[in-house]
Amino acid sequence: MAFVEQHIHDAPTSFWSKYICSYDHKVIGKQFLWFGIFFLLVGGLMAVMIRWTLAFPGQPFPVIGQLMFPHTGGVVPPDTYAMLFTMHGTIMIFYAITPILIGAFGNFCIPLMIGARDMIFPTLNMLSFWFNMASGILLLGSLCLPLGAAAGGWTSYPTLSTTLGQQGLGQTMWTIALFLLGVSSTMGAVNYITTIITLRAPGMGYFKMPLTVWGLWLTSILNAIFIPVLGAGLLLLTCDRIFGTTFFLAGAAATSGKGDPILFQHVFWIFGHPEVYILILPAWGIVSDLLSFFARKPAFGYKMTALSLSAITVLSTVVYGHHMYTTQMSPLLTQSFMTLTMLISIPSAIFFANWLGTLWKGSIRFTSPMLFSLGVVFVFGLGGLTGLYLASTSIDLYLHDTYFVVGHFHYTMAASVLLGGFAGIYFWMPKMFGRSMNECLAKIHFWTTMIPLNGIFTGMMIMGYAGMHRRLYNPFIYDFMHKLMPMNTFVTWCAIAMGLAQSFFLYNFFKTIFFSKNKPLASANPWEVGTLEWEIPSPAPHYNFKEIPVVKCGPHEFGNPNLKTGRDFQYQTEELVEVK
Amino acid sequence: MNIDRSQEMKFIQSSVAMTVTLCSFAMLFATMFLGYFLVRSSVSVWPPVEIQGMPQGLPFLSTLAIVLSSVSYYFFEHKTGGKKVNFVLTIVLGISFLISQWLLWAALKESGILVSDGMVPSMVYAFTWLHAAHIAAAVFLLLWLGFYVFVRTEKLSPLKVINVGKFWHFLGVVWILMYLLIFVL
Numbered sequence: 001m002a003f004v005e006q007h008i009h010d011a012p013t014s015f016w017s018k019y020i021c022s023y024d025h026k027v028i029g030k031q032f033l034w035f036g037i038f039f040l041l042v043g044g045l046m047a048v049m050i051r052w053t054l055a056f057p058g059q060p061f062p063v064i065g066q067l068m069f070p071h072t073g074g075v076v077p078p079d080t081y082a083m084l085f086t087m088h089g090t091i092m093i094f095y096a097i098t099p100i101l102i103g104a105f106g107n108f109c110i111p112l113m114i115g116a117r118d119m120i121f122p123t124l125n126m127l128s129f130w131f132n133m134a135s136g137i138l139l140l141g142s143l144c145l146p147l148g149a150a151a152g153g154w155t156s157y158p159t160l161s162t163t164l165g166q167q168g169l170g171q172t173m174w175t176i177a178l179f180l181l182g183v184s185s186t187m188g189a190v191n192y193i194t195t196i197i198t199l200r201a202p203g204m205g206y207f208k209m210p211l212t213v214w215g216l217w218l219t220s221i222l223n224a225i226f227i228p229v230l231g232a233g234l235l236l237l238t239c240d241r242i243f244g245t246t247f248f249l250a251g252a253a254a255t256s257g258k259g260d261p262i263l264f265q266h267v268f269w270i271f272g273h274p275e276v277y278i279l280i281l282p283a284w285g286i287v288s289d290l291l292s293f294f295a296r297k298p299a300f301g302y303k304m305t306a307l308s309l310s311a312i313t314v315l316s317t318v319v320y321g322h323h324m325y326t327t328q329m330s331p332l333l334t335q336s337f338m339t340l341t342m343l344i345s346i347p348s349a350i351f352f353a354n355w356l357g358t359l360w361k362g363s364i365r366f367t368s369p370m371l372f373s374l375g376v377v378f379v380f381g382l383g384g385l386t387g388l389y390l391a392s393t394s395i396d397l398y399l400h401d402t403y404f405v406v407g408h409f410h411y412t413m414a415a416s417v418l419l420g421g422f423a424g425i426y427f428w429m430p431k432m433f434g435r436s437m438n439e440c441l442a443k444i445h446f447w448t449t450m451i452p453l454n455g456i457f458t459g460m461m462i463m464g465y466a467g468m469h470r471r472l473y474n475p476f477i478y479d480f481m482h483k484l485m486p487m488n489t490f491v492t493w494c495a496i497a498m499g500l501a502q503s504f505f506l507y508n509f510f511k512t513i514f515f516s517k518n519k520p521l522a523s524a525n526p527w528e529v530g531t532l533e534w535e536i537p538s539p540a541p542h543y544n545f546k547e548i549p550v551v552k553c554g555p556h557e558f559g560n561p562n563l564k565t566g567r568d569f570q571y572q573t574e575e576l577v578e579v580k
Numbered sequence: 581m582n583i584d585r586s587q588e589m590k591f592i593q594s595s596v597a598m599t600v601t602l603c604s605f606a607m608l609f610a611t612m613f614l615g616y617f618l619v620r621s622s623v624s625v626w627p628p629v630e631i632q633g634m635p636q637g638l639p640f641l642s643t644l645a646i647v648l649s650s651v652s653y654y655f656f657e658h659k660t661g662g663k664k665v666n667f668v669l670t671i672v673l674g675i676s677f678l679i680s681q682w683l684l685w686a687a688l689k690e691s692g693i694l695v696s697d698g699m700v701p702s703m704v705y706a707f708t709w710l711h712a713a714h715i716a717a718a719v720f721l722l723l724w725l726g727f728y729v730f731v732r733t734e735k736l737s738p739l740k741v742i743n744v745g746k747f748w749h750f751l752g753v754v755w756i757l758m759y760l761l762i763f764v765l
């Protein structure tokens with residue numbers, strides 16, 4: 001399959017062609033990274049504002065509160081609160097995590113790890129980024145509207161999201177921004193899938209690909225299939241908002257005829273459940289690789305891990321109903337969805353056990369990427385286990401829409417993916433920008449993130465278990481909530497601490513990229529890893545590979561006692577040394 | 581590496597990419613069909629009052645136009661004689677499809693079926709809008725291809741013809757399903 005001529009073009013020279021309209025997958029990856037980090041900060045600030053309101057109701061938000069809400073003396077107003085959690089969720093999922101994990105690592109790692117010179121359709125790749133940008137600008141723009149941005153939750157359920165729920169352009173712009181983003185992701189997905197299928201270096205069979213590539217590949221497949229489903233839902237919503245259709249208006253809300261708000265929920269979650277796997281699969285892939293790299297052992301059950309990830313991908317398409325247990329679906333359906341959801345725990349348990357198997361008796365190097373990967377193992381374990389509670393219909397009737405759900409989904413898709421993303425950034429930094437980040441600061445960053453993070457999300461789950469509802473401006477108007485006040489304060493302090501801890505990362509990141517010009521470049525292979533990208537100089541040169549490499553063994557050949565090279569690992573281009 | 585080999589690779593690559601792309605588009609329309617089924621299953625008598633008196637002739641004409649356009653494109657792709665005429669015919673038929681859709685919307689309005697009349701009319705309108713928007717995009721693609729068919733003939737690669745064709749035939753199939761489900765059954 002893989003013997004295509006891939007030409008080496010001249011490196012672009014002008015600033016414009018080098019950094020702005022670049023066709024180079026590495027540059028586009030970095031553009032996505034900057035984009036994602038920027039939005040991570042915006043979304044993070046919004047999270048802190050939400051938390052502030054919950055812990056200190058009625059008190060002005062420090063420093064910037066006066067500026068933002070002068071008419072309330074700096075207190076976050078209730079309608080703004082709804083806007084904040086909506087925009088926080090949307091931004092974090094679609095504009096921070098997706099660009100970093102899929103946009104940045106997808107672009108940067110796929111060609112390098114499969115031994116290609118670039119993506120197969122560089123122009124499409126560039127377009128994908130610029131659609132993403134347009135969408136981001138539209139979304140940010142909606143924050144400046146007189147009636148405010150969207151406030152119907154990231155799920156934008158009707159009738160909250162129809163013109164009855166929210167007047168003004170905010171929700172419409174949100175819908176259009178997300179549609180654009182969907183177009184961008186779909187273009188990316190077509191590119192990734194085709195690249196992985198047709199541009200693998202000679203010898204790079206599917207079961208010789210690093211698991212990172214597996215994760216990104218499966219993610220792209222889900223993207224290509226399910227983003228259009230959301231697209232259709234968004235179009236119908238736009239029609240309702242602009243062209244007077246009545247898909248989602250019901251009861252007194254509809255002036256004539258009748259629509260069905262639940263229809264949107266179906267469409268949304270047919271997309272939405274795969275979406276959470278879209279977010280987590282790249283992180284799983286990265287962590288599966290990193291655990292093996294830094295335990296200096298072959299990935300335990302590599303094939304089973306790849307197959308489990310694939311099984312999860314398939315299963316993830318048929319479980320969406322678990323988000324809708326409380327919409328009066330027939331018990332037969334809820335039970336089927338419950339069973340299917342529980343089934344996912346089988347492949348999940350398999351790859352999770354494989355992770356532990358990889359660590360078992362490894363000679364672990366506690367580098368910063370490894371710490372973050374171990375962090376993912378821990379938080380994903382917790383998130384996965386609490387998912388079982390929510391999968392069970394009877395328990396979900398009580399827990400639905402409480403902070404338990406918020407805690408659960410932050411553990412699985414926010415915490416795991418965020419930590420996985422950091423692991424990836426620390427790991428590929430030398431290959432991306434030419435210099436490694438400061439390890440000591442990175443480790444401080446890890447612990448100052450990990451500890452408050454667990455404070456936040458465990459705290460949320462406890463509060464949810466005690467009955468605290470999500471998306472409430474002031475839950476404390478209910479008597480039974482009063483005793484949860486200290487818990488809320490604790491969670492908020494943790495959130496503030498975690499927010500501040502990110503300055504260790506930012507300092508380290510900017511310093512390494514912009515203020516280390518006098519330091520020597522990183523060596524080609526600072527982590528001593530055998531995958532293809534570590535055989536070329538750091539930072540990766542314009543054409544990636546002078547010669548397209550020929551792959552002879554898998555990505556995780558570590559600790560073979562018969563190795564005569566003086567290394568404890570093999571490059572993927574070396575003939576496999578047998579362990580007798 | 582010889583030319584044939586790299587040509588062949590190009591074909592494989594583009595057919596993989598096209599398959600994925602069409603899967604995405606198929607899911608978009610599949611979601612609309614799903615919505616249509618859900619709407620339809622919630623209606624006790626079919627056709628419901630909201631869409632009684634829907635025009636029958638125009639959708640039939642649309643179907644005719646799009647089927648013929650696909651056929652002429654097929655001849656353009658596969659037969660050697662009279663190539664360019666078939667290509668022009670495809671575009672003309674494609675535009676007639678759009679016109680017939682426009683007339684359909686006007687006729688719907690004429691017979692008192694409005695977008696805001698409820699879910700069924702909403703669905704009829706939104707579904708046809710969505711499909712027509714794709715047809716319009718595809719007509720632009722055809723015009724773009726026409727530039728190579730008539731002006732820059734030396735740059736006309738079979739891949740362009742095949743890929744635009746796949747998209748065009750795909751939209752034709754979607755319309756036939758829509759026609760059967762919405763206007764016939």
Ligand code: HEM
Nearest residue numbers: 047050085086089092093153154155406413414470471495
């Ligand atoms: C890291 C610090 C974070 C904190 C302190 C935090 C905090 C919060 C809070 C307080 C809410 C409001 C819950 C509610 O009222 O229902 C929320 C909602 C949400 N968060 Fe986060 N979050 C963080 C990171 C993330 C990340 C990285 C993601 C990305 C996957 C994320 C995704 C969401 C989503 C999807 C919602 C639901 C929004 C909605 O109700 O519509 N969060 N978060």
Ligand SMILES: [Cu+2]
Nearest residue numbers: 273320322323
């Ligand atoms: Cu789900």
